[in-house]
Amino acid sequence: MRESTRKNDAATVRCATERDLDQLHSIDQVIFLDDAYQFFVLRQLFEVHGERFLVLEHERELAGYAILATTPDDRRHSWVLGLGVVPRDRGRGYGRLLMREAIERLTADEVAEVRLSVEPNNEIALNLYRSMRFETIDRRQAYFGPGHDRLIMARKLG
Numbered sequence: 001m002r003e004s005t006r007k008n009d010a011a012t013v014r015c016a017t018e019r020d021l022d023q024l025h026s027i028d029q030v031i032f033l034d035d036a037y038q039f040f041v042l043r044q045l046f047e048v049h050g051e052r053f054l055v056l057e058h059e060r061e062l063a064g065y066a067i068l069a070t071t072p073d074d075r076r077h078s079w080v081l082g083l084g085v086v087p088r089d090r091g092r093g094y095g096r097l098l099m100r101e102a103i104e105r106l107t108a109d110e111v112a113e114v115r116l117s118v119e120p121n122n123e124i125a126l127n128l129y130r131s132m133r134f135e136t137i138d139r140r141q142a143y144f145g146p147g148h149d150r151l152i153m154a155r156k157l158g
């Protein structure tokens with residue numbers, strides 16, 4: 001297992017384990033409110049994405065997570081399916097730390113491009129992604145159903 005730390009903050013990014021699921025479910029609800037995953041979805045994402053389901057731990061508490069999925073066709077493209085940090089720990093570099101670790105792992109896997117979807121008015125997430133060289137490649141209406149438009153962003157790796 002690899003670990004990452006940023007600045008003087010003793011935060012660690014590691015792969016999720018089965019024992020994290022209850023706490024992950026709790027923090028997901030705090031992060032995404034009505035859009036949080038149901039427990040069974042979280043469980044299935046964990047089973048399928050294994051080492052690409054990353055959690056950020058600070059003082060033995062989970063403070064954020066990122067889920068990465070590589071497409072099965074040519075294994076050259078990945079999606080960031082989820083990224084979140086609990087409100088009390090935002091603005092401390094944890095979102096960037098998770099994304100850096102994600103990109104490092106995907107690059108090591110020789111993934112050529114990583115994509116994600118983001119709400120057009122989510123300025124904080126947009127600032128983070130743009131600062132990490134993601135570019136908007138599409139704007140999709142009703143991407144997640146009526147009223148849920150999304151920008152599709154991508155970054156080449158390697």
Ligand SMILES: CC(C)(COP(=O)(O)OP(=O)(O)OC[C@H]1O[C@@H](n2cnc3c(N)ncnc32)[C@H](O)[C@@H]1OP(=O)(O)O)[C@@H](O)C(=O)NCCC(=O)NCCS
Pocket residue numbers: 031032083084085086089090091092093094095096097117118119122123124125127128131
């Ligand atoms: C988006 C999110 C993951 C960012 O996490 P975070 O830990 O707060 O972000 P960081 O502290 O690592 O900051 C990374 C960058 O985001 C931007 N950012 C962070 N807080 C910001 C704020 N209050 N206003 C504007 N930009 C901000 C900055 O570009 C920042 O880089 P900088 O510190 O070099 O200026 C977090 O806000 C979150 O969980 N939001 C709710 C869930 C969500 O929207 N997820 C993304 C779905 S696509």
